[in-house]
Amino acid sequence: MNASIDTAHIQALDSAHFLHPFTDFKDLQGRGARVISHADGIYVWDSEGHRILDGMSGLWCVNAGYGRRELADAAHQQMMTLPYYNSFFQTTNVPAVQLAAKLASLAPDVGDRSFQHVFYSSSGSESNDSNVRMVRRYWDLLGQPQRKVIISRLNAYHGSTMAGASLGGMSGMHAQGDLPIPNITHIGQPYFFENGLPGESAEEFGVRAAGWLEEKILSVGPDKVAAFIAEPVQGAGGVIIPPDSYWPEIQRIVDKYGILLISDEVICAFGRLGHWFGYEKFGYKPDLVTFAKAITSGYIPLGGVMVGNRVAKVLIEQGGEFNHGYTYSGHPVACAVGLANVALMEREQLPQRVHGDIGAYFAQRFAELNEHPLVTAAETCGFVAGMVLIKDKRAGTRFAEQDAVGMVCRAHCFGSGLVMRAVGDRMIIAPPLTMSRADIDEMMRLIYLALDLTHAELRAKGLA
Ligand SMILES: *Cc1c(COP(=O)(O)O)cnc(C)c1O
Numbered sequence: 001m002n003a004s005i006d007t008a009h010i011q012a013l014d015s016a017h018f019l020h021p022f023t024d025f026k027d028l029q030g031r032g033a034r035v036i037s038h039a040d041g042i043y044v045w046d047s048e049g050h051r052i053l054d055g056m057s058g059l060w061c062v063n064a065g066y067g068r069r070e071l072a073d074a075a076h077q078q079m080m081t082l083p084y085y086n087s088f089f090q091t092t093n094v095p096a097v098q099l100a101a102k103l104a105s106l107a108p109d110v111g112d113r114s115f116q117h118v119f120y121s122s123s124g125s126e127s128n129d130s131n132v133r134m135v136r137r138y139w140d141l142l143g144q145p146q147r148k149v150i151i152s153r154l155n156a157y158h159g160s161t162m163a164g165a166s167l168g169g170m171s172g173m174h175a176q177g178d179l180p181i182p183n184i185t186h187i188g189q190p191y192f193f194e195n196g197l198p199g200e201s202a203e204e205f206g207v208r209a210a211g212w213l214e215e216k217i218l219s220v221g222p223d224k225v226a227a228f229i230a231e232p233v234q235g236a237g238g239v240i241i242p243p244d245s246y247w248p249e250i251q252r253i254v255d256k257y258g259i260l261l262i263s264d265e266v267i268c269a270f271g272r273l274g275h276w277f278g279y280e281k282f283g284y285k286p287d288l289v290t291f292a293k294a295i296t297s298g299y300i301p302l303g304g305v306m307v308g309n310r311v312a313k314v315l316i317e318q319g320g321e322f323n324h325g326y327t328y329s330g331h332p333v334a335c336a337v338g339l340a341n342v343a344l345m346e347r348e349q350l351p352q353r354v355h356g357d358i359g360a361y362f363a364q365r366f367a368e369l370n371e372h373p374l375v376t377a378a379e380t381c382g383f384v385a386g387m388v389l390i391k392d393k394r395a396g397t398r399f400a401e402q403d404a405v406g407m408v409c410r411a412h413c414f415g416s417g418l419v420m421r422a423v424g425d426r427m428i429i430a431p432p433l434t435m436s437r438a439d440i441d442e443m444m445r446l447i448y449l450a451l452d453l454t455h456a457e458l459r460a461k462g463l464a
Pocket of ligand 1: 122123124125126157158159160231235236264265266267292293303
């Protein structure tokens with residue numbers, strides 16, 4: 001299958017012409033990128049013939065696994081029927097309408113928030129830009145144009161456009177490009193392992209961490225705050241799973257001050273947490289829900305915002321043009337693939353199996369990692385999971401940043417035939433939702449192998 005790929009040639013062309021995202025260009029030129037040539041099920045192969053279990057579902061998106069013919073067929077069929085038409089000038093297309101109606105039927109009503117409307121984009125970043133525009137338009141229409149400030153969290157990931165990166169709480173991203181843009185501010189993240197106080201329970205910490213939102217609202221001025229944006233579980237920040245007490249307290253606070261709640265579910269929707277949408281897992285009531293990634297299982301770019309009726313009502317009833325949209329808003333091919341992907345997920349009950357016994361099995365196996373001498377705080381939430389690599393478990397001593405322990409472990413994962421991602425001293429994983437028990441066992445075998453090799457290397461260097 002790979003006979004036709006000349007790895008060295010592709011790597012040379014890659015170095016010569018392709019500037020990769022989130023990459024140290026100089027460093028990559030010295031190495032040559034790994035060429036991924038094909039994929040099937042839960043595995044990808046590189047051009048040298050190595051088979052790698054994809055524990056990250058691509059970038060948290062290939063929820064249905066690779067090689068799903070019906071998604072390719074849906075794209076092919078739609079391309080031959082209507083490959084493109086815009087929806088700017090009072091026109092529409094069948095897949096975009098059908099998918100919007102389908103999403104409205106999947107998103108459960110929560111109290112006075114029901115989700116009947118969808119605004120489309122092609123990515124998570126664009127969707128969050130749309131959120132900023134929509135939230136400010138909403139308050140303008142309500143005669144409160146001074147409500148401009150959007151509160152987010154440190155270490156959040158909301159994309160890489162100017163607004164997306166500003167909403168995100170990644171200091172490295174803010175440092176390049178004069179970010180954040182005005183009227184975006186951040187509070188701490190609900191990371192108990194790092195921010196919990198001695199003697200404080202996770203539940204106590206969750207309430208305290210949510211309290212940072214109220215403090216921020218009061219310091220900004222409650223009449224100036226437009227919205228709070230957060231991921232149900234912080235993904236790219238390292239799979240930070242909030243204590244159960246966190247989201248109810250956040251809900252109480254946003255309700256008290258009347259500010260909009262944006263749930264960025266680019267990772268957490270479409271079965272990842274065992275539900276169609278992430279807010280169902282934690283039982284809160286967002287006004288806007290950002291989606292992208294797994295809506296098409298990553299087979300084609302598509303994103304958007306589920307607009308709850310509190311916001312939609314104002315935008316629709318007040319009238320006036322919303323001066324915002326994208327060439328590819330409601331792209332017929334992307335929406336056709338989205339429809340096919342949702343149908344596949346319904347038929348195979350992917351959210352239900354993550355919610356049910358397969359998710360429970362993953363949780364149990366992953367928690368066993370806490371017995372490993374290098375691991376602490378290993379836990380899952382649906383089909384995302386994270387653990388901390390720890391230097392001295394008994395003393396609770398963490399590795400120093402320059403030990404780059406995550407990078408050491410990530411290299412051993414690749415070497416062992418597993419994709420797992422490193423975020424500082426955390427190792428994180430988000431496997432395809434199609435995994436069987438045997439697949440989970442195989443993934444765990446590879447995780448243990450990589451951890452043992454990492455431990456051996458760290459000991460040889462005198463670091464563990
Ligand atoms: C990936 C991600 C985004 C950005 O999506 P892109 O499609 O890369 O623009 C936004 N929010 C969250 C939570 C994400 O994980």
